[in-house]
Amino acid sequence: MRRREGDGCPVWGALQVVGDKWTLLIVRDLASAPRRTTDLLARLQPISSRTLMDRLRDMERDRLIERRDLGGSPPHVEYVLTERGRVLTPLLDALRAAGEALDCNACEDRLGRHDSYCDACPRAAHAGRAATPPARRAQTDDSIVLL
DSSP: OOOOOOSSSSHHHHHHHSSSSSHHHHHHSSSSSOOOOOHHHHHTTTHHHHHHHHHHHHHHHTSEEEEOOOTTTTOOOEEEEOOOHHHHHHHHHHHHHHHHTSSSOOOHHHHHHHSSSOTTTTHHHTTSSSSOOOOOOOOOOOOOOOO
């Protein structure tokens, strides 16, 4: 396990592992199933592909996720939470409760905007509907029309 520089406090060390908002959102999306890079990119919009890859590398280095190369052409790579990464999942529940208590957002807001709860939401199981992935990024039409 990599030790973190700082004042020696476990809270400080955990915050260094978590890093930023994207880490916990990646944990949220990997908590239910392994995901391909393109799936994560679509689910975490507006994250850039560079930021996503940087966070995935950091999380792999910290042993929070495992990168599985499944071969094929084109290459099939997916990411899965490790046991060490699953330690972060209770933080998702605490953050969800804090977000709702602070009236930041509610799971019902997500349902209204995306017609589904996020995969990690306990309400998804009780809703009687499968959590559907968000729509793919909009394709831009960059064709040229010649007159």
